[in-house]
Amino acid sequence: METALPIRTSTSSMAAGEPAHSGGFYFRFLPQRLFPSLSAPETTSRLRQWSMLGRLKAQAFGFDQTFQAHRKDDFVLAFFKDPNVIPNLQLLSDSSGQWITLGTEVKKIEATNVPCTQLSMSFFNRLYEEDIVRDSGHIVKCLDSFCDPFMVSDELRKVLLMEDSEKYEVFSQPDRDEFLFCLFKHLCLGGSLCQYEDTLKPYLETAKLLYKDLVSVRKHPQTKKIQITSSVFKVTAYDSAGLCYPSRKNHEQTFSYFVVDPVKRHVNVLYHCFGVGDMS
Template identity: 80%
Template sequence: MAAGEPGGLRGYSFRFLPQRPFPSLSAPETAGRLRQWSMLGRIKAQAFGFDQTFQAYRKDEFVMAFFKDPNVIPNLKLLSESSGEWITLGSEVRKIEAINVPCTQLSMSFFSRLYDEDIVRDNGHTVKCLDAFCDPFLISDELRKVLLVEDSEKYEVFSPADREEFLFCVFKHLCLGGALCQYEDVLSPYLETAKLIYKDLVSVRKNPQTKKIQITSSVFKVTAYDSAGMCYPSTKSHEQTFSYLIVDPIKRHVHVLYHSYGVGEMA
Protein backbone atom coordinates (compact mmCIF):
# COMPACT_ATOMS: atom_id res chain seq x y z
CA MET A 1 0.00 0.00 0.00
CA ALA A 2 1.32 3.41 -0.90
CA ALA A 3 2.61 5.55 1.89
CA GLY A 4 1.01 8.83 2.79
CA GLU A 5 -2.15 10.10 4.33
CA PRO A 6 -5.02 7.57 4.05
CA GLY A 7 -7.28 8.54 1.17
CA GLY A 8 -4.85 11.28 0.15
CA LEU A 9 -3.34 11.64 -3.30
CA ARG A 10 -0.62 9.10 -2.48
CA GLY A 11 -3.01 6.92 -0.54
CA TYR A 12 -4.99 5.29 -3.33
CA SER A 13 -3.61 2.74 -5.70
CA PHE A 14 -5.70 1.14 -8.43
CA ARG A 15 -5.69 -2.08 -10.39
CA PHE A 16 -7.27 -2.82 -13.76
CA LEU A 17 -10.01 -5.50 -13.72
CA PRO A 18 -10.17 -6.63 -17.38
CA GLN A 19 -12.16 -9.77 -16.57
CA ARG A 20 -15.15 -7.82 -15.21
CA PRO A 21 -17.91 -8.35 -17.81
CA PHE A 22 -20.48 -5.73 -18.72
CA PRO A 23 -23.24 -7.85 -20.28
CA SER A 24 -25.49 -4.80 -20.66
CA LEU A 25 -23.21 -3.50 -23.44
CA SER A 26 -22.12 -6.80 -24.97
CA ALA A 27 -25.48 -8.61 -25.28
CA PRO A 28 -26.49 -9.06 -28.96
CA GLU A 29 -29.79 -7.21 -28.52
CA THR A 30 -28.05 -4.22 -26.92
CA ALA A 31 -25.36 -4.21 -29.61
CA GLY A 32 -28.05 -4.07 -32.29
CA ARG A 33 -29.69 -1.10 -30.60
CA LEU A 34 -26.39 0.72 -30.08
CA ARG A 35 -25.63 0.20 -33.78
CA GLN A 36 -28.98 1.77 -34.70
CA TRP A 37 -28.28 4.69 -32.35
CA SER A 38 -24.78 5.21 -33.85
CA MET A 39 -23.09 4.43 -30.53
CA LEU A 40 -21.67 0.96 -31.20
CA GLY A 41 -17.88 0.93 -31.04
CA ARG A 42 -17.89 4.34 -29.35
CA ILE A 43 -19.22 3.37 -25.92
CA LYS A 44 -17.28 1.31 -23.40
CA ALA A 45 -17.39 0.25 -19.76
CA GLN A 46 -14.28 -0.66 -17.78
CA ALA A 47 -13.61 -1.72 -14.20
CA PHE A 48 -10.83 -0.90 -11.75
CA GLY A 49 -10.27 -1.79 -8.11
CA PHE A 50 -8.78 0.41 -5.40
CA ASP A 51 -7.18 -0.30 -2.06
CA GLN A 52 -8.38 2.25 0.50
CA THR A 53 -11.60 3.45 2.07
CA PHE A 54 -13.46 5.77 -0.28
CA GLN A 55 -14.54 9.10 1.19
CA ALA A 56 -17.04 10.92 -1.01
CA TYR A 57 -16.19 14.34 0.37
CA ARG A 58 -12.61 13.86 -0.92
CA LYS A 59 -13.75 12.92 -4.40
CA ASP A 60 -11.36 15.33 -6.16
CA GLU A 61 -8.32 13.70 -4.55
CA PHE A 62 -9.70 10.27 -5.43
CA VAL A 63 -10.33 11.17 -9.09
CA MET A 64 -6.93 12.86 -9.47
CA ALA A 65 -5.25 9.79 -7.97
CA PHE A 66 -7.20 7.64 -10.44
CA PHE A 67 -5.99 9.59 -13.48
CA LYS A 68 -2.39 9.60 -12.24
CA ASP A 69 -2.23 5.92 -11.28
CA PRO A 70 0.32 3.79 -13.21
CA ASN A 71 -2.26 1.00 -13.59
CA VAL A 72 -4.92 3.36 -14.94
CA ILE A 73 -2.85 5.37 -17.45
CA PRO A 74 -2.03 2.40 -19.79
CA ASN A 75 -5.51 0.83 -19.47
CA LEU A 76 -8.10 3.61 -19.45
CA LYS A 77 -9.52 3.74 -22.97
CA LEU A 78 -10.65 6.72 -25.01
CA LEU A 79 -11.30 7.27 -28.70
CA SER A 80 -8.72 9.12 -30.78
CA GLU A 81 -10.32 11.98 -32.71
CA SER A 82 -7.74 11.73 -35.49
CA SER A 83 -7.72 7.96 -36.11
CA GLY A 84 -11.05 6.87 -34.60
CA GLU A 85 -9.12 4.08 -32.84
CA TRP A 86 -9.24 3.22 -29.15
CA ILE A 87 -6.15 4.58 -27.41
CA THR A 88 -5.03 5.04 -23.79
CA LEU A 89 -4.47 8.17 -21.78
CA GLY A 90 -1.05 9.24 -23.05
CA SER A 91 -0.53 12.57 -21.35
CA GLU A 92 0.00 13.64 -17.78
CA VAL A 93 -3.19 14.89 -16.17
CA ARG A 94 -2.69 18.26 -14.43
CA LYS A 95 -6.26 19.07 -13.42
CA ILE A 96 -9.58 17.28 -13.06
CA GLU A 97 -13.24 18.16 -12.72
CA ALA A 98 -15.51 15.71 -10.94
CA ILE A 99 -19.18 16.66 -10.81
CA ASN A 100 -21.40 14.83 -8.32
CA VAL A 101 -24.20 12.99 -10.14
CA PRO A 102 -27.09 12.01 -7.82
CA CYS A 103 -27.86 8.31 -7.97
CA THR A 104 -30.98 7.50 -5.93
CA GLN A 105 -33.49 5.96 -8.36
CA LEU A 106 -34.39 2.31 -7.79
CA SER A 107 -37.26 1.92 -10.25
CA MET A 108 -38.01 2.59 -13.90
CA SER A 109 -41.38 3.98 -12.75
CA PHE A 110 -39.36 7.21 -12.66
CA PHE A 111 -40.28 7.48 -16.37
CA SER A 112 -43.99 6.67 -16.06
CA ARG A 113 -44.75 10.40 -16.29
CA LEU A 114 -43.87 10.19 -20.01
CA TYR A 115 -47.13 8.25 -20.42
CA ASP A 116 -49.08 10.40 -17.97
CA GLU A 117 -48.19 13.58 -19.88
CA ASP A 118 -48.94 12.12 -23.33
CA ILE A 119 -45.32 12.32 -24.45
CA VAL A 120 -45.59 8.60 -25.11
CA ARG A 121 -48.89 6.95 -26.05
CA ASP A 122 -50.33 4.05 -24.06
CA ASN A 123 -49.14 1.66 -26.78
CA GLY A 124 -45.53 2.83 -26.18
CA HIS A 125 -45.20 4.92 -29.35
CA THR A 126 -43.69 8.38 -28.96
CA VAL A 127 -45.94 11.29 -29.96
CA LYS A 128 -44.59 12.94 -33.13
CA CYS A 129 -44.10 16.67 -33.62
CA LEU A 130 -42.98 18.95 -36.43
CA ASP A 131 -39.27 18.54 -37.16
CA ALA A 132 -37.00 21.10 -35.53
CA PHE A 133 -33.28 21.27 -34.77
CA CYS A 134 -31.64 21.74 -31.41
CA ASP A 135 -28.11 21.69 -32.74
CA PRO A 136 -26.91 19.06 -33.55
CA PHE A 137 -30.01 17.00 -32.73
CA LEU A 138 -33.11 16.57 -34.87
CA ILE A 139 -36.27 16.82 -32.80
CA SER A 140 -39.14 14.91 -34.38
CA ASP A 141 -41.09 13.75 -31.34
CA GLU A 142 -42.26 14.93 -27.93
CA LEU A 143 -39.70 12.73 -26.16
CA ARG A 144 -36.73 14.58 -27.62
CA LYS A 145 -38.52 17.87 -27.05
CA VAL A 146 -38.81 17.06 -23.33
CA LEU A 147 -35.13 16.12 -23.24
CA LEU A 148 -33.77 19.15 -25.07
CA VAL A 149 -36.12 22.12 -25.49
CA GLU A 150 -36.14 24.11 -22.26
CA ASP A 151 -38.99 26.40 -23.28
CA SER A 152 -41.27 23.56 -24.42
CA GLU A 153 -44.53 23.24 -22.48
CA LYS A 154 -43.73 19.79 -21.06
CA TYR A 155 -40.05 20.34 -20.22
CA GLU A 156 -40.93 20.74 -16.53
CA VAL A 157 -42.32 17.19 -16.37
CA PHE A 158 -38.78 16.43 -15.12
CA SER A 159 -37.49 18.82 -12.48
CA PRO A 160 -33.88 20.09 -12.51
CA ALA A 161 -33.11 17.56 -9.74
CA ASP A 162 -34.68 14.73 -11.78
CA ARG A 163 -32.52 15.64 -14.76
CA GLU A 164 -29.35 15.36 -12.70
CA GLU A 165 -30.10 11.76 -11.69
CA PHE A 166 -27.69 9.20 -13.17
CA LEU A 167 -30.62 7.08 -14.42
CA PHE A 168 -31.98 10.09 -16.33
CA CYS A 169 -28.52 10.86 -17.74
CA VAL A 170 -28.09 7.30 -19.06
CA PHE A 171 -31.59 7.33 -20.58
CA LYS A 172 -31.03 10.73 -22.21
CA HIS A 173 -27.65 9.71 -23.65
CA LEU A 174 -29.23 6.63 -25.25
CA CYS A 175 -32.16 8.65 -26.65
CA LEU A 176 -29.84 11.22 -28.27
CA GLY A 177 -27.31 8.69 -29.55
CA GLY A 178 -24.45 9.31 -31.97
CA ALA A 179 -23.94 11.31 -35.14
CA LEU A 180 -26.05 9.05 -37.40
CA CYS A 181 -28.62 8.01 -34.80
CA GLN A 182 -31.78 6.36 -36.10
CA TYR A 183 -34.39 7.15 -33.47
CA GLU A 184 -36.83 4.58 -32.12
CA ASP A 185 -40.56 5.12 -32.61
CA VAL A 186 -41.29 3.39 -29.32
CA LEU A 187 -40.01 4.02 -25.80
CA SER A 188 -39.28 0.47 -24.61
CA PRO A 189 -35.82 -0.07 -26.24
CA TYR A 190 -34.51 3.07 -24.49
CA LEU A 191 -35.97 2.09 -21.12
CA GLU A 192 -34.81 -1.53 -21.35
CA THR A 193 -31.26 -0.59 -22.36
CA ALA A 194 -30.98 2.18 -19.75
CA LYS A 195 -32.14 -0.28 -17.06
CA LEU A 196 -29.59 -2.93 -18.10
CA ILE A 197 -26.68 -0.45 -18.13
CA TYR A 198 -27.76 1.14 -14.85
CA LYS A 199 -28.04 -2.23 -13.08
CA ASP A 200 -24.68 -3.29 -14.51
CA LEU A 201 -22.85 -0.22 -13.20
CA VAL A 202 -24.60 0.70 -9.95
CA SER A 203 -24.33 -1.30 -6.70
CA VAL A 204 -27.17 -1.82 -4.23
CA ARG A 205 -27.55 -3.54 -0.87
CA LYS A 206 -30.27 -4.16 1.67
CA ASN A 207 -30.04 -1.80 4.61
CA PRO A 208 -29.62 -4.02 7.70
CA GLN A 209 -31.82 -1.75 9.84
CA THR A 210 -34.65 -0.79 7.46
CA LYS A 211 -34.41 -3.90 5.22
CA LYS A 212 -34.90 -1.54 2.27
CA ILE A 213 -32.77 -1.71 -0.87
CA GLN A 214 -30.44 1.28 -1.14
CA ILE A 215 -27.85 2.38 -3.68
CA THR A 216 -24.29 2.35 -2.35
CA SER A 217 -22.51 3.78 -5.41
CA SER A 218 -21.27 7.34 -5.82
CA VAL A 219 -21.27 8.71 -9.38
CA PHE A 220 -19.10 11.48 -10.83
CA LYS A 221 -19.01 12.96 -14.30
CA VAL A 222 -15.32 13.51 -14.95
CA THR A 223 -13.14 15.65 -17.19
CA ALA A 224 -9.34 15.67 -17.19
CA TYR A 225 -6.88 18.30 -18.45
CA ASP A 226 -3.22 18.11 -19.41
CA SER A 227 -0.79 20.95 -20.15
CA ALA A 228 -2.53 21.61 -23.51
CA GLY A 229 -6.10 21.68 -22.16
CA MET A 230 -8.89 19.12 -22.02
CA CYS A 231 -7.61 15.61 -22.79
CA TYR A 232 -10.33 13.27 -21.46
CA PRO A 233 -12.96 12.16 -22.37
CA SER A 234 -11.92 14.13 -25.48
CA THR A 235 -10.24 17.37 -26.48
CA LYS A 236 -13.61 18.62 -27.74
CA SER A 237 -16.62 19.24 -25.56
CA HIS A 238 -19.96 17.70 -26.62
CA GLU A 239 -23.11 16.80 -24.70
CA GLN A 240 -22.82 13.22 -25.94
CA THR A 241 -19.11 12.81 -25.17
CA PHE A 242 -18.89 11.82 -21.54
CA SER A 243 -17.21 9.73 -18.89
CA TYR A 244 -18.79 8.73 -15.58
CA LEU A 245 -16.94 7.11 -12.69
CA ILE A 246 -19.26 4.91 -10.63
CA VAL A 247 -17.59 4.11 -7.30
CA ASP A 248 -18.63 1.13 -5.18
CA PRO A 249 -17.16 1.93 -1.72
CA ILE A 250 -17.92 -1.54 -0.33
CA LYS A 251 -16.34 -3.69 -3.06
CA ARG A 252 -13.82 -0.91 -3.74
CA HIS A 253 -14.50 -0.96 -7.44
CA VAL A 254 -14.68 1.88 -9.94
CA HIS A 255 -16.74 1.41 -13.10
CA VAL A 256 -16.09 3.78 -16.00
CA LEU A 257 -18.83 4.49 -18.54
CA TYR A 258 -17.38 6.29 -21.56
CA HIS A 259 -18.81 7.48 -24.87
CA SER A 260 -17.40 9.67 -27.62
CA TYR A 261 -19.89 11.34 -29.99
CA GLY A 262 -19.43 10.45 -33.65
CA VAL A 263 -20.38 7.87 -36.27
CA GLY A 264 -20.75 4.44 -34.72
CA GLU A 265 -20.09 1.07 -36.33
CA MET A 266 -22.47 0.46 -39.22
CA ALA A 267 -21.98 -3.16 -40.22
Protein backbone atom coordinates (compact mmCIF):
# COMPACT_ATOMS: atom_id res chain seq x y z
CA MET A 1 0.00 0.00 0.00
CA GLU A 2 1.37 3.38 -1.01
CA THR A 3 1.78 5.66 1.96
CA ALA A 4 3.51 8.86 0.87
CA LEU A 5 1.35 11.95 0.57
CA PRO A 6 3.32 14.61 -1.33
CA ILE A 7 1.02 17.61 -1.26
CA ARG A 8 0.94 20.94 -3.09
CA THR A 9 3.78 23.16 -1.86
CA SER A 10 3.12 26.72 -0.74
CA THR A 11 4.84 29.64 -2.37
CA SER A 12 3.75 33.20 -1.86
CA SER A 13 1.91 34.66 -4.86
CA MET A 14 0.49 38.03 -3.71
CA ALA A 15 1.74 40.98 -5.68
CA ALA A 16 3.43 43.66 -3.60
CA GLY A 17 1.40 46.75 -2.99
CA GLU A 18 -2.05 45.20 -3.51
CA PRO A 19 -4.65 47.41 -1.83
CA ALA A 20 -6.00 46.41 1.55
CA HIS A 21 -9.76 46.48 1.99
CA SER A 22 -10.91 49.06 4.50
CA GLY A 23 -13.47 46.66 6.01
CA GLY A 24 -10.91 43.90 6.67
CA PHE A 25 -10.13 41.16 4.15
CA TYR A 26 -10.48 41.71 0.42
CA PHE A 27 -11.13 38.57 -1.65
CA ARG A 28 -10.87 37.73 -5.33
CA PHE A 29 -12.22 34.75 -7.24
CA LEU A 30 -9.56 32.52 -8.87
CA PRO A 31 -11.38 30.71 -11.72
CA GLN A 32 -8.04 29.69 -13.26
CA ARG A 33 -7.18 27.59 -10.17
CA LEU A 34 -8.13 24.07 -11.23
CA PHE A 35 -8.62 20.96 -9.10
CA PRO A 36 -7.45 18.07 -11.27
CA SER A 37 -8.47 15.50 -8.64
CA LEU A 38 -12.13 16.27 -9.38
CA SER A 39 -11.89 16.30 -13.19
CA ALA A 40 -9.77 13.16 -13.68
CA PRO A 41 -11.80 10.55 -15.64
CA GLU A 42 -11.34 7.90 -12.95
CA THR A 43 -12.58 10.27 -10.23
CA THR A 44 -15.55 11.33 -12.36
CA SER A 45 -16.51 7.69 -12.86
CA ARG A 46 -16.27 6.99 -9.12
CA LEU A 47 -18.25 10.09 -8.13
CA ARG A 48 -20.98 9.02 -10.57
CA GLN A 49 -21.13 5.59 -8.88
CA TRP A 50 -21.22 7.24 -5.44
CA SER A 51 -24.05 9.62 -6.48
CA MET A 52 -21.84 12.68 -5.87
CA LEU A 53 -21.07 13.71 -9.47
CA GLY A 54 -22.30 17.23 -10.20
CA ARG A 55 -22.86 17.85 -6.49
CA LEU A 56 -19.23 18.08 -5.32
CA LYS A 57 -17.32 21.23 -6.27
CA ALA A 58 -14.07 22.99 -5.36
CA GLN A 59 -13.47 26.72 -5.87
CA ALA A 60 -10.51 28.94 -5.02
CA PHE A 61 -10.35 32.53 -3.80
CA GLY A 62 -7.41 34.77 -2.96
CA PHE A 63 -7.24 37.24 -0.08
CA ASP A 64 -5.09 40.26 0.67
CA GLN A 65 -4.04 40.23 4.31
CA THR A 66 -2.19 38.00 6.76
CA PHE A 67 -4.43 35.17 7.92
CA GLN A 68 -4.57 34.61 11.68
CA ALA A 69 -6.26 31.38 12.76
CA HIS A 70 -7.66 32.91 15.96
CA ARG A 71 -9.54 35.44 13.78
CA LYS A 72 -11.14 32.76 11.61
CA ASP A 73 -14.69 33.95 12.36
CA ASP A 74 -13.90 37.49 11.13
CA PHE A 75 -12.22 35.99 8.07
CA VAL A 76 -15.17 33.74 7.16
CA LEU A 77 -17.79 36.44 7.74
CA ALA A 78 -15.78 38.90 5.61
CA PHE A 79 -15.63 36.18 2.92
CA PHE A 80 -19.42 35.84 2.71
CA LYS A 81 -19.90 39.62 2.60
CA ASP A 82 -17.23 40.31 -0.04
CA PRO A 83 -18.53 41.68 -3.39
CA ASN A 84 -16.15 39.36 -5.28
CA VAL A 85 -17.39 36.29 -3.41
CA ILE A 86 -21.16 36.90 -3.53
CA PRO A 87 -21.56 36.48 -7.34
CA ASN A 88 -19.01 33.63 -7.58
CA LEU A 89 -19.46 31.27 -4.61
CA GLN A 90 -21.62 28.41 -5.85
CA LEU A 91 -24.10 26.15 -4.07
CA LEU A 92 -26.92 23.85 -5.13
CA SER A 93 -30.50 25.10 -5.03
CA ASP A 94 -32.74 23.04 -2.72
CA SER A 95 -35.68 23.55 -5.08
CA SER A 96 -34.25 23.26 -8.60
CA GLY A 97 -31.09 21.23 -7.98
CA GLN A 98 -29.21 23.73 -10.17
CA TRP A 99 -25.98 25.54 -9.27
CA ILE A 100 -26.74 29.06 -8.02
CA THR A 101 -24.98 31.81 -6.06
CA LEU A 102 -25.91 32.66 -2.48
CA GLY A 103 -28.33 35.51 -3.21
CA THR A 104 -28.95 36.33 0.46
CA GLU A 105 -27.21 38.40 3.12
CA VAL A 106 -25.25 36.33 5.60
CA LYS A 107 -25.82 37.51 9.18
CA LYS A 108 -23.91 34.87 11.14
CA ILE A 109 -21.37 32.12 10.50
CA GLU A 110 -19.99 29.09 12.29
CA ALA A 111 -16.44 27.99 11.47
CA THR A 112 -15.32 24.80 13.24
CA ASN A 113 -11.62 23.94 13.36
CA VAL A 114 -10.84 20.70 11.53
CA PRO A 115 -7.40 19.27 12.46
CA CYS A 116 -5.20 18.67 9.42
CA THR A 117 -1.98 16.91 10.44
CA GLN A 118 -1.87 13.65 8.44
CA LEU A 119 0.93 13.24 5.90
CA SER A 120 0.54 9.55 5.11
CA MET A 121 -2.17 7.18 3.96
CA SER A 122 -0.75 4.63 6.46
CA PHE A 123 -3.30 6.32 8.76
CA PHE A 124 -5.79 3.81 7.31
CA ASN A 125 -3.61 0.67 7.69
CA ARG A 126 -5.55 -0.28 10.81
CA LEU A 127 -8.52 -1.17 8.57
CA TYR A 128 -6.43 -4.13 7.38
CA GLU A 129 -4.99 -4.88 10.82
CA GLU A 130 -8.46 -5.09 12.38
CA ASP A 131 -9.94 -7.30 9.62
CA ILE A 132 -12.34 -4.62 8.45
CA VAL A 133 -10.66 -4.97 5.07
CA ARG A 134 -9.07 -8.23 3.90
CA ASP A 135 -5.45 -8.38 2.70
CA SER A 136 -6.86 -8.59 -0.84
CA GLY A 137 -8.39 -5.12 -0.32
CA HIS A 138 -11.96 -6.43 -0.19
CA ILE A 139 -14.19 -4.87 2.47
CA VAL A 140 -15.66 -7.47 4.85
CA LYS A 141 -19.46 -7.75 4.47
CA CYS A 142 -21.96 -7.92 7.32
CA LEU A 143 -25.69 -8.38 7.73
CA ASP A 144 -27.62 -5.33 6.53
CA SER A 145 -28.68 -2.87 9.18
CA PHE A 146 -29.84 0.72 9.07
CA CYS A 147 -28.08 3.71 10.60
CA ASP A 148 -30.35 6.58 9.62
CA PRO A 149 -30.15 7.62 6.81
CA PHE A 150 -27.52 5.10 5.65
CA MET A 151 -27.69 1.39 4.87
CA VAL A 152 -24.85 -0.48 6.60
CA SER A 153 -23.90 -3.65 4.75
CA ASP A 154 -20.18 -3.98 5.50
CA GLU A 155 -17.67 -3.62 8.34
CA LEU A 156 -16.26 -0.34 6.95
CA ARG A 157 -19.58 1.49 7.23
CA LYS A 158 -20.02 0.00 10.70
CA VAL A 159 -16.71 1.58 11.77
CA LEU A 160 -17.68 4.89 10.16
CA LEU A 161 -21.23 5.14 11.53
CA MET A 162 -22.11 2.81 14.40
CA GLU A 163 -20.75 3.98 17.74
CA ASP A 164 -21.88 0.80 19.48
CA SER A 165 -20.06 -1.50 17.03
CA GLU A 166 -17.15 -3.47 18.50
CA LYS A 167 -14.55 -1.96 16.18
CA TYR A 168 -15.69 1.67 16.32
CA GLU A 169 -12.78 2.43 18.67
CA VAL A 170 -10.27 1.54 15.94
CA PHE A 171 -10.36 5.29 15.17
CA SER A 172 -10.28 7.58 18.21
CA GLN A 173 -12.28 10.81 18.25
CA PRO A 174 -9.16 12.89 17.39
CA ASP A 175 -8.58 10.51 14.43
CA ARG A 176 -12.16 11.01 13.27
CA ASP A 177 -11.81 14.80 13.49
CA GLU A 178 -8.88 14.80 11.04
CA PHE A 179 -9.58 16.37 7.64
CA LEU A 180 -8.22 13.29 5.82
CA PHE A 181 -10.63 11.05 7.75
CA CYS A 182 -13.53 13.45 7.03
CA LEU A 183 -12.82 13.34 3.27
CA PHE A 184 -12.54 9.55 3.33
CA LYS A 185 -15.80 9.16 5.27
CA HIS A 186 -17.71 11.55 2.98
CA LEU A 187 -16.59 9.59 -0.09
CA CYS A 188 -17.51 6.26 1.52
CA LEU A 189 -21.02 7.45 2.41
CA GLY A 190 -21.67 9.22 -0.91
CA GLY A 191 -24.98 10.62 -2.15
CA SER A 192 -28.56 9.40 -1.94
CA LEU A 193 -28.21 6.71 -4.66
CA CYS A 194 -24.66 5.66 -3.72
CA GLN A 195 -23.46 2.30 -5.06
CA TYR A 196 -20.85 1.18 -2.55
CA GLU A 197 -17.46 -0.23 -3.52
CA ASP A 198 -16.46 -3.80 -2.73
CA THR A 199 -12.81 -2.82 -2.26
CA LEU A 200 -11.09 -0.09 -0.25
CA LYS A 201 -8.73 1.18 -2.97
CA PRO A 202 -11.12 3.56 -4.82
CA TYR A 203 -11.98 5.37 -1.57
CA LEU A 204 -8.34 5.68 -0.49
CA GLU A 205 -7.11 6.82 -3.90
CA THR A 206 -9.80 9.46 -4.32
CA ALA A 207 -9.39 10.80 -0.77
CA LYS A 208 -5.63 11.04 -1.30
CA LEU A 209 -5.95 12.91 -4.63
CA LEU A 210 -8.47 15.35 -3.19
CA TYR A 211 -6.42 15.93 -0.03
CA LYS A 212 -3.28 16.64 -2.06
CA ASP A 213 -5.23 19.06 -4.26
CA LEU A 214 -6.67 21.04 -1.36
CA VAL A 215 -3.94 21.05 1.30
CA SER A 216 -0.57 22.87 1.11
CA VAL A 217 2.73 21.82 2.68
CA ARG A 218 6.24 23.20 3.04
CA LYS A 219 9.60 21.84 4.09
CA HIS A 220 10.73 23.22 7.45
CA PRO A 221 13.95 25.18 6.75
CA GLN A 222 15.83 23.75 9.77
CA THR A 223 14.49 20.23 10.26
CA LYS A 224 13.70 19.65 6.54
CA LYS A 225 10.54 17.85 7.68
CA ILE A 226 7.36 18.32 5.66
CA GLN A 227 4.77 20.45 7.47
CA ILE A 228 1.16 21.15 6.55
CA THR A 229 0.63 24.90 6.27
CA SER A 230 -3.13 24.89 5.61
CA SER A 231 -5.82 25.60 8.20
CA VAL A 232 -9.16 23.83 7.67
CA PHE A 233 -12.62 24.89 8.86
CA LYS A 234 -16.05 23.36 8.42
CA VAL A 235 -18.32 26.28 7.62
CA THR A 236 -22.03 27.05 7.89
CA ALA A 237 -23.73 30.40 7.32
CA TYR A 238 -27.07 31.87 8.38
CA ASP A 239 -29.26 34.64 6.99
CA SER A 240 -32.29 36.28 8.63
CA ALA A 241 -34.38 33.14 7.92
CA GLY A 242 -31.83 30.70 9.37
CA LEU A 243 -29.38 28.24 7.84
CA CYS A 244 -28.57 29.26 4.24
CA TYR A 245 -25.18 27.67 3.43
CA PRO A 246 -24.12 25.05 2.46
CA SER A 247 -27.87 24.38 2.20
CA ARG A 248 -31.07 25.28 4.03
CA LYS A 249 -31.35 21.60 5.01
CA ASN A 250 -28.97 19.94 7.48
CA HIS A 251 -27.41 16.65 6.44
CA GLU A 252 -24.21 14.85 7.45
CA GLN A 253 -23.26 14.64 3.75
CA THR A 254 -23.97 18.31 2.99
CA PHE A 255 -20.82 20.24 3.86
CA SER A 256 -18.43 23.05 3.04
CA TYR A 257 -14.77 23.04 4.08
CA PHE A 258 -12.58 26.13 3.82
CA VAL A 259 -8.91 25.17 3.37
CA VAL A 260 -6.82 28.28 3.99
CA ASP A 261 -3.24 28.57 2.71
CA PRO A 262 -1.75 31.48 4.73
CA VAL A 263 1.42 31.56 2.60
CA LYS A 264 -0.20 31.80 -0.83
CA ARG A 265 -3.17 33.65 0.69
CA HIS A 266 -5.62 31.32 -0.99
CA VAL A 267 -8.75 29.69 0.37
CA ASN A 268 -10.00 26.49 -1.30
CA VAL A 269 -13.71 25.84 -0.77
CA LEU A 270 -14.83 22.20 -1.00
CA TYR A 271 -18.62 21.93 -1.21
CA HIS A 272 -21.07 19.03 -1.44
CA CYS A 273 -24.84 18.86 -1.19
CA PHE A 274 -26.44 15.48 -0.48
CA GLY A 275 -28.84 14.27 -3.16
CA VAL A 276 -29.04 12.34 -6.42
CA GLY A 277 -25.84 12.81 -8.40
CA ASP A 278 -25.47 13.08 -12.16
CA MET A 279 -26.05 9.64 -13.71
CA SER A 280 -25.32 10.53 -17.34
